[in-house]
Amino acid sequence: MAKKGSKYVCQECGGQSPQWLGKCPHCGRFGTMVEEIDEAPAVKGTISIPASKPTLLKDIEKQHYQRVKTGLNELDTVLGGGIVPYSIVLIGGDPGIGKSTILTQVAGSLSKTEKVLYVSAEESLSHVKLRCDRLNIAGENLTVLCESRLEEIEKVSKDYDYIIVDSIQAIYLSELSSSQGSVAQIKECASRLMRLAKTSKKTVFVIGHVTKDGAIAGPKVLEHIMDTVLYFEGEPQDSLKILRAVKNRFGSAQEVGVFEMTEQGIKEVKDYNGVFMSEERGAQAGSVVTQSISGNRCMPVEIQTLISKTVFGMPRRMPIGVDYNRMVLIIAVLERKAYIPFFNQDVYVNAMGGIKLNEPSSDLAIALSLASAVKNAPVNKGVTAFGELGLTGEVRAVSFAEKRLLNALKLGFKTVVVPKRNYDAVKKYADKIEIIPVSYLSQAIKAVIKDNEKDA
Ligand SMILES: Nc1ncnc2c1ncn2[C@@H]1O[C@H](COP(=O)(O)OP(=O)(O)OP(=O)(O)O)[C@@H](O)[C@H]1O
Numbered sequence: 001m002a003k004k005g006s007k008y009v010c011q012e013c014g015g016q017s018p019q020w021l022g023k024c025p026h027c028g029r030f031g032t033m034v035e036e037i038d039e040a041p042a043v044k045g046t047i048s049i050p051a052s053k054p055t056l057l058k059d060i061e062k063q064h065y066q067r068v069k070t071g072l073n074e075l076d077t078v079l080g081g082g083i084v085p086y087s088i089v090l091i092g093g094d095p096g097i098g099k100s101t102i103l104t105q106v107a108g109s110l111s112k113t114e115k116v117l118y119v120s121a122e123e124s125l126s127h128v129k130l131r132c133d134r135l136n137i138a139g140e141n142l143t144v145l146c147e148s149r150l151e152e153i154e155k156v157s158k159d160y161d162y163i164i165v166d167s168i169q170a171i172y173l174s175e176l177s178s179s180q181g182s183v184a185q186i187k188e189c190a191s192r193l194m195r196l197a198k199t200s201k202k203t204v205f206v207i208g209h210v211t212k213d214g215a216i217a218g219p220k221v222l223e224h225i226m227d228t229v230l231y232f233e234g235e236p237q238d239s240l241k242i243l244r245a246v247k248n249r250f251g252s253a254q255e256v257g258v259f260e261m262t263e264q265g266i267k268e269v270k271d272y273n274g275v276f277m278s279e280e281r282g283a284q285a286g287s288v289v290t291q292s293i294s295g296n297r298c299m300p301v302e303i304q305t306l307i308s309k310t311v312f313g314m315p316r317r318m319p320i321g322v323d324y325n326r327m328v329l330i331i332a333v334l335e336r337k338a339y340i341p342f343f344n345q346d347v348y349v350n351a352m353g354g355i356k357l358n359e360p361s362s363d364l365a366i367a368l369s370l371a372s373a374v375k376n377a378p379v380n381k382g383v384t385a386f387g388e389l390g391l392t393g394e395v396r397a398v399s400f401a402e403k404r405l406l407n408a409l410k411l412g413f414k415t416v417v418v419p420k421r422n423y424d425a426v427k428k429y430a431d432k433i434e435i436i437p438v439s440y441l442s443q444a445i446k447a448v449i450k451d452n453e454k455d456a
């Protein structure tokens, strides 16, 4: 039982309980209840913007917001074309992925023309200076403040147009007695920063840490408060990093930006076509390229599969960049509808370059990659495929078929396997590229995988 004056609060959803529980009764997550001091909320109406009178839509004055460039084109794209003034943006990501680096670079670039305040609640002034030197940021007009009390940050922020807070988990409001990083603190600090952005006309960038599951640490309400939420993704040992918009009030939430971490900081990768596929594909069995759409761009992504005989009873299924359940489902469809056995095979699937394939349109390429690996028959490097897979083994139509096909054409692919229902939209390109329309998975396998089955 909690001591008098304390309660247990779920760090994921903010749900409360008078006693410790292993599972939060509100959101169902395990191990998220943490003891906090019981206190009356210090500020009423945590999420609020300046109030207005009821106004007719036609009478509302139109405001033309000029988007501001960050100095990194890829970041501008993910933001929907640049920073919208007086908005609040959250960047989340694993430890050490480069959150502070990218925002230091943005601060350096913005400070050439604007007044920028970089608030570091995690590092000392000399550490920030060290990073700026490494990134070659002179930043004559860039102000750095090491402070974790939000009240002080608010006081200092008056003179600046852009405020960067590193990080939301490290700042606190002294009027709340709960500890730094707790749900109450994060919620309150985020709402205060939001009010600062909207009422004092400042543009605010906030860094957020993520939990071990990859979600931004703190209550879900944190993401609701923000105008834009971006996630930095990538394997720690890989220099390639992907910035993904998960929420954007001023642009598409599908956009991704591709970056590379170098000693001189984060560099944008302009030509990402070669990043997610290798030149050697086609020589070995198990690799197939799909055309994946993220926001406005189409990227070729190579899917690689490795099969090995199961040693113990339970075969292993290990996807990287592909959803586990989706992969298991595709394996089941292959077993039942294409009669390819997987029951005694360990399966490892990898989407190259550390990208996460969320689209169902990559199903067909994943299935072809799996079939190619089991049959130990390579798929020609000039072949690409896209299409969604149904449980009965049918290949279903996908959106943006023409865009995907044109991208394949541009990159020099010779053959493209498309869902039959998309064929009408793309048949006009049949003289430039071989188009194989398929209704069922087995047709696609027959078309691109030669049956020279030998032991893998
Ligand atoms: N001298 C260097 N050369 C190359 N890369 C470096 C160098 N110094 C740091 N890095 C890269 O910068 C990364 C750290 O970046 P940064 O501090 O921006 O991460 P972060 O996301 O803010 O981390 P944290 O969550 O710990 O604050 C390191 O993981 C490393 O890859």
Ligand SMILES: [Mg+2]
Pocket: 099, 100, 101, 122, 166
């Ligand atoms: Mg940092």
